[in-house]
Amino acid sequence: MTQNMAVFEALKIDQLSDRRRVHRWFLMLFVLASTVYLTEYDTQSIIDFNQRVTNFFTAQTPFPLPPNAWVISLLKETGLLIVALFFMLLYALHWLTEPMQAKRDNRFSDEEDILRINPLIIDLPLFTLKQNVTPLQAALRAFPSFLLIVTSTLIIYVVSRPLYGIPFYAIATMFSMSAFILVFDQKDIPSSLESSAALTEGMKFAIFVSFFLLRSVINFGENILLLIIGSKTTSDGLIRAFFFALKTLSFGRMAAITYRLAYYKESPAFKDRMDEQ
Numbered sequence: 001m002t003q004n005m006a007v008f009e010a011l012k013i014d015q016l017s018d019r020r021r022v023h024r025w026f027l028m029l030f031v032l033a034s035t036v037y038l039t040e041y042d043t044q045s046i047i048d049f050n051q052r053v054t055n056f057f058t059a060q061t062p063f064p065l066p067p068n069a070w071v072i073s074l075l076k077e078t079g080l081l082i083v084a085l086f087f088m089l090l091y092a093l094h095w096l097t098e099p100m101q102a103k104r105d106n107r108f109s110d111e112e113d114i115l116r117i118n119p120l121i122i123d124l125p126l127f128t129l130k131q132n133v134t135p136l137q138a139a140l141r142a143f144p145s146f147l148l149i150v151t152s153t154l155i156i157y158v159v160s161r162p163l164y165g166i167p168f169y170a171i172a173t174m175f176s177m178s179a180f181i182l183v184f185d186q187k188d189i190p191s192s193l194e195s196s197a198a199l200t201e202g203m204k205f206a207i208f209v210s211f212f213l214l215r216s217v218i219n220f221g222e223n224i225l226l227l228i229i230g231s232k233t234t235s236d237g238l239i240r241a242f243f244f245a246l247k248t249l250s251f252g253r254m255a256a257i258t259y260r261l262a263y264y265k266e267s268p269a270f271k272d273r274m275d276e277q
Contacts, residue, residue: 006210006261007217010254013091013246017098025087026245033241036076038234057162084248085150086143090178091252093135096127096180096260127184127260138183138212145189146179173204180259191237199262207258214254218247 014022045067052064066074129138154170160168177196181187187195202209222243235258 006254006257007213009257010214010250011217011246013253016094021054022091022249023093025091026249029083029087029245029248030241033244036080037237037240039076040073040237041069043069046073067222080244082147082243084137084251085147087248088255089146089251090135090139091249092180092256092259093129093139093183095253095256097129097135107192127180127263129183142179142182145182145192149178149189149193150177169208171206173208174200176200176207177259177262178225180255202264203258203262207262210258211251211254214250215247217244218250259267 013026046069049064049066049070052061055061056063127137153168153175156171157165157168158167175193175196177199178192180191181192181199182189182193184197185192201221224238225239226236229239
């Protein structure tokens with residue numbers, strides 16, 4: 001049940017105190033992704049190359065040489081990934097450090113003054129940054145280390161492809177909290193990885209399922225819209241760009257929700273709230 005609640009909560013990307021900021025982020029991501037997707041060329045050679053790479057892993061055929069179009073596409077996609085990772089971290093830090101306002105449950109009278117109970121946004125202590133440090137500054141400081149951690153998993157990702165990516169997903173889930181530990185606990189990379197593994201103890205499968213469900217919901221919406229509108233280069237690019245922006249910010253919100261749940265999972269207040277659900 002918590003996973004389903006987390007997915008719906010993660011999709012509410014504009015529910016921050018400054019909605020205009022979120023809208024600006026979304027527009028920036030949309031414009032950047034549109035620029036990339038609308039300037040693709042020679043896509044057939046890229047598709048053929050990807051198929052030959054798959055054959056290399058499955059049928060032990062010779063490894064193919066990548067075409068120029070694939071190299072250019074890879075550079076663009078890498079740039080988009082880096083931007084997406086930064087905005088995920090930035091959004092998550094804003095969500096974690098801004099005060100949560102409890103909402104009244106209309107089923108109860110005003111005299112009872114009972115607030116809505118939601119285990120994802122419960123009134124536990126807030127995460128705080130150093131004095132005079134904004135979420136943007138914190139994200140900029142932590143991002144190089146975070147990017148280094150992500151880059152180090154690329155080899156694992158490649159090796160995991162014949163195994164359906166299972167080793168990669170297991171390790172990625174284990175270290176998924178390291179960026180927040182870098183920010184809030186100000187630990188070095190090895191210590192943050194160790195702390196992340198301990199923090200996600202007993203939650204790794206739940207974290208994987210939450211992100212898998214969120215990705216599936218967004219991809220389903222994207223595929224349905226592409227199917228309805230039809231195959232047109234311009235519309236395809238704009239639709240993909242829209243869902244890229246949505247996925248980036250919703251993944252950032254999901255990461256923040258997951259960290260909050262992981263951090264407070266041993267809290268008596270949290271356990272009491274969960275028992276009431």
